[in-house]
Amino acid sequence: MTKNHFSYTLGIDLGGTNTELGLVRGDGHIVSRTVLSTTKYTDFPTFVGDMVKAIAELAAAGDPATGWRGTVNDLQGIGIGAPNADPTRGCMVEPPNLKQFKGVSNFVEEFRAHGVTIPVRVDNDANAAAYGEYIYGGAKGMEHFIMITLGTGVGSGIVVDGRLVHGSTGTAGELGHNILIPDGRPCSCGRKGCLEAYTSARGIVQTYRELGGTLANADSKAIGDAANAGDSVALETFRQVGRWLGIACANAVTFSAPQSIFLMGGPTKVGKPLLEPLQASFEEHLLNIYQGKCDIRMSQLHANEVAILGAAALAEVRSER
Amino acid sequence: MTKNHFSYTLGIDLGGTNTELGLVRGDGHIVSRTVLSTTKYTDFPTFVGDMVKAIAELAAAGDPATGWRGTVNDLQGIGIGAPNADPTRGCMVEPPNLKQFKGVSNFVEEFRAHGVTIPVRVDNDANAAAYGEYIYGGAKGMEHFIMITLGTGVGSGIVVDGRLVHGSTGTAGELGHNILIPDGRPCSCGRKGCLEAYTSARGIVQTYRELGGTLANADSKAIGDAANAGDSVALETFRQVGRWLGIACANAVTFSAPQSIFLMGGPTKVGKPLLEPLQASFEEHLLNIYQGKCDIRMSQLHANEVAILGAAALAEVRSER
Numbered sequence: 001m002t003k004n005h006f007s008y009t010l011g012i013d014l015g016g017t018n019t020e021l022g023l024v025r026g027d028g029h030i031v032s033r034t035v036l037s038t039t040k041y042t043d044f045p046t047f048v049g050d051m052v053k054a055i056a057e058l059a060a061a062g063d064p065a066t067g068w069r070g071t072v073n074d075l076q077g078i079g080i081g082a083p084n085a086d087p088t089r090g091c092m093v094e095p096p097n098l099k100q101f102k103g104v105s106n107f108v109e110e111f112r113a114h115g116v117t118i119p120v121r122v123d124n125d126a127n128a129a130a131y132g133e134y135i136y137g138g139a140k141g142m143e144h145f146i147m148i149t150l151g152t153g154v155g156s157g158i159v160v161d162g163r164l165v166h167g168s169t170g171t172a173g174e175l176g177h178n179i180l181i182p183d184g185r186p187c188s189c190g191r192k193g194c195l196e197a198y199t200s201a202r203g204i205v206q207t208y209r210e211l212g213g214t215l216a217n218a219d220s221k222a223i224g225d226a227a228n229a230g231d232s233v234a235l236e237t238f239r240q241v242g243r244w245l246g247i248a249c250a251n252a253v254t255f256s257a258p259q260s261i262f263l264m265g266g267p268t269k270v271g272k273p274l275l276e277p278l279q280a281s282f283e284e285h286l287l288n289i290y291q292g293k294c295d296i297r298m299s300q301l302h303a304n305e306v307a308i309l310g311a312a313a314l315a316e317v318r319s320e321r
Numbered sequence: 322m323t324k325n326h327f328s329y330t331l332g333i334d335l336g337g338t339n340t341e342l343g344l345v346r347g348d349g350h351i352v353s354r355t356v357l358s359t360t361k362y363t364d365f366p367t368f369v370g371d372m373v374k375a376i377a378e379l380a381a382a383g384d385p386a387t388g389w390r391g392t393v394n395d396l397q398g399i400g401i402g403a404p405n406a407d408p409t410r411g412c413m414v415e416p417p418n419l420k421q422f423k424g425v426s427n428f429v430e431e432f433r434a435h436g437v438t439i440p441v442r443v444d445n446d447a448n449a450a451a452y453g454e455y456i457y458g459g460a461k462g463m464e465h466f467i468m469i470t471l472g473t474g475v476g477s478g479i480v481v482d483g484r485l486v487h488g489s490t491g492t493a494g495e496l497g498h499n500i501l502i503p504d505g506r507p508c509s510c511g512r513k514g515c516l517e518a519y520t521s522a523r524g525i526v527q528t529y530r531e532l533g534g535t536l537a538n539a540d541s542k543a544i545g546d547a548a549n550a551g552d553s554v555a556l557e558t559f560r561q562v563g564r565w566l567g568i569a570c571a572n573a574v575t576f577s578a579p580q581s582i583f584l585m586g587g588p589t590k591v592g593k594p595l596l597e598p599l600q601a602s603f604e605e606h607l608l609n610i611y612q613g614k615c616d617i618r619m620s621q622l623h624a625n626e627v628a629i630l631g632a633a634a635l636a637e638v639r640s641e642r
Contacts, residue, residue, distance in 0.1 A: 142489075143489065144488050144489040144493075158576065158577075160481050160482075160486050160488070161481075161482075161484065161486075163482065165481050165482075165576070165577050165578075166578070167465050167481070167577050167578025167579065168463075168464065168465040168578055168579060168580040168614065168615070169578040169610070169611060169614050169615070170578075171578055171610050171611070172465075172575075172576065172577050172578035173575075173576070173578075174575040174608060174610070175575060175576065177575050177608045178572045178575050178576075179568055179571065179572055179606060180503070181503065182501070182502065182565075182568055189608060189609065190609065191606060191608070244503075247500055247503055250500065251499045251500055251572075252576075254493075254494075254495040254496060254498050254499050255479065255486070255493065255494070255496070255499075255573075255576050255577075256479075256486050256488050256493050256494075256576075257486075257487070257488025257489055257490040257491075257492055257493035257494075258488065258489060259489040285500060285512065287495060287498045287510060287512070288510065288511065289490070289492050289495070290490060290492070293489065293490050294489070294490070
C-alpha cells in the first residue's frame with residue numbers, strides 16, 4: 001500500500017437491479033466506481049465473492065491523484081447501503097425487491113469468509129444518506145440532525161449525539177410512516193395517513209389528481225416542471241405537499257431538537273414551489289422554544305453520488321458503543 | 322461518613338409552591354424528605370443556600386436502616402427536577418411559574434459557591450421521571466424507551482442508547498406538542514392540534530364536554546370515576562383519548578423504536594377505560610416492522626415518589642459524553 005494522508009473506504013449501493021461500488025477518498029471524492037448486475041446473482045456467497053473481486057480491482061487501480069493503491073484490507077472499511085438492513089447484525093433480512101436472497105443475508109460473515117478483515121457496516125439507504133451528509137456533506141460537525149429522503153417512498157435517518165438512532169429493533173427512523181393525518185390516505189404500508197402517502201412522489205401525483213390536474217401520465221418531475229412554468233394546479237399541489245412536510249418537520253423537532261433537518265430526493269428538485277410553502281409551514285408549526293434554533297436545509301451531496309458516499313460514510317464513523 | 326454498600330443521592334423536586342428534597346438510597350428507597358416553601362424566596366442564592374442547609378441536615382441524620390450518615394459532599398450527587406431546565410448548562414431559564422427567579426438561575430454554579438463539590442444535575446420533570454424509571458423502576462436495563470407523563474400538560478422523556486435525548490437545544494423530547502391533528506384543537510402553546518390538547522387532563526375534560534357530558538365541575542379524575550361506574554359519555558371520552566394516545570405512541574415508535582413506552586400521571590389512573598382503547602389503537606397504528614417488538618407499560622414508580630426519585634436518578638446516571 002502506498003501511504004498518503006487520506007484514508008480510503010469502499011461504498012456499496014445495493015439496489016434491486018444494479019449494485020454500485022465506489023472507492024471513496026477521505027475528502028469525499030469518489031475516485032472510481034464499478035457496477036455489478038444484482039439480478040444476475042441467485043446465490044449470496046457468490047454475489048459477495050464477486051463484490052470482493054471488484055473491490056480488489058478498484059483498490060489495486062488506486063487513486064491516480066495521490067498515488068495511493070492497495071488491497072481490500074488496506075481500505076479503512078466497507079459500507080453497504082442495502083434494503084431491509086439490520087445494522088446491528090450486519091445483514092439484510094428478506095429484502096422485498098431482492099427475492100433471490102431469502103432469509104438473512106449476513107454481509108459481515110460473508111465478507112469474513114472471503115478473507116476481508118476490515119470493518120464491514122450495513123445500513124438502510126436513508127441512514128446511509130444521513131451518515132453521508134455527516135461525513136462528507138452539510139451536516140459536518142452537527143451532533144443532532146435528521147435526513148429525510150423523498151422519492152418513491154419517504155425515508156429518514158436520525159442522528160442524535162453524533163450517532164444514528166437504530167433503536168431497540170435496529171429499524172428506528174421511519175418518519176415516512178409517521179401518521180400525519182389520522183384516518184387519512186391509504187399508505188403503501190397498509191395503514192392510513194402516513195407522511196409518505198402525502199409527500200412521496202406517488203403522494204404528489206395523487207394530490208395533483210385530487211386537485212383536478214389534467215397533465216397526461218404526470219409524474220412528480222412533470223408536475224414540478226408544470227409548477228415552475230406557473231401551472232396553478234401544480235403550484236397548489238406543491239403548496240399542500242410543502243405544508244404537510246413542514247408539519248412533519250416541526251413534529252420531528254419535538255423529538256430530537258436537531259440543529260437541521262436535511263432533505264434530499266427527486267421531489268425536492270422542484271425548488272421554490274415546494275420549498276417556500278415548506279419553510280412557511282415549518283415556521284408556523286414549530287413549537288416556540290425551538291424557533292430560530294432549528295432549520296431545514298437541502299442535502300449538499302449530489303444525487304448521483306449520495307448512495308455511494310452514504311455507504312462509504314458508514315465505514316468512516318466512529319465505532320458503535 | 323459511615324460506609325456501606327449503598328450510595329446515596331439527593332433528589333430535589335422544585336415546584337412553584339414547594340420544593341421537596343429527599344435522601345435516596347441506591348436501591349430506590351427514599352430514606353427521608355423535607356420541604357422548603359419556594360414562594361418564600363425571592364433571591365436565588367439564598368434559596369440554594371437553604372437547600373444546602375436542608376441537604377446537610379438530611380445527610381447528617383443519615384439512614385437509620387444501614388447506619389450511614391455523612392455530609393453533603395459525601396453524597397453521590399444532587400439531582401434537580403426543575404421547570405424550564407437547561408440540562409446542558411445546569412440551570413433553569415425564566416421559569417413561568419417562578420417569576421421571582423428572573424433570567425438564568427444556574428444551579429451548578431450556585432451549589433459550587435456554597436461549597437458543594439459533588440455532581441449537580443438539572444433536568445425537566447418528564448426527563449427526570451424517565452431517568453427515575455430507568456434507575457429505580459420498570460425501565461431498568463432498557464437502552465431505548467420513552468416516558469410520557471399525562472397531567473395538566475403532556476411531557477416526555479426519550480432515552481436512546483441509554484441516554485436522555487436533549488438535542489441541539491437541550492430541550493428535546495416535547496411529544497406533548499407533536500401535532501396529532503393538523504388544524505385541530507387550540508393548544509396551550511398557541512398552536513393547534515397538539516397531543517397535549519387531546520390527552521392532558523384539560524383535553525380529557527374538553528372531550529367530555531364536547532361529547533355532551535353533564536357532570537358538574539368535572540375534572541379528569543371525576544370523569545375517570547364516572548367511566549369506571551359505567552357512564553357512557555365518560556367511557557366514550559376515554560375511548561377517544563386512548564385512541565389518540567395510541568396513535569401518538571405508534572408515531573413515537575417510528576422515531577426511536579423503543580422497547581417500551583411508559584405512561585404515568587393522574588389520567589392514567591382511570592385504568593381499563595383508557596388502557597384498553599389505548600392498547601387497541603397502538604396495535605392498529607403500529608407500523609408492521611415494529612409489531613410485537615414495542616409495548617406500552619405503566620410506570621412502576623409511586624406517584625408521590627416519582628419526582629424525588631426521578632431527580633435523584635439524574636445524579637445516578639453515567640456522566641454525559
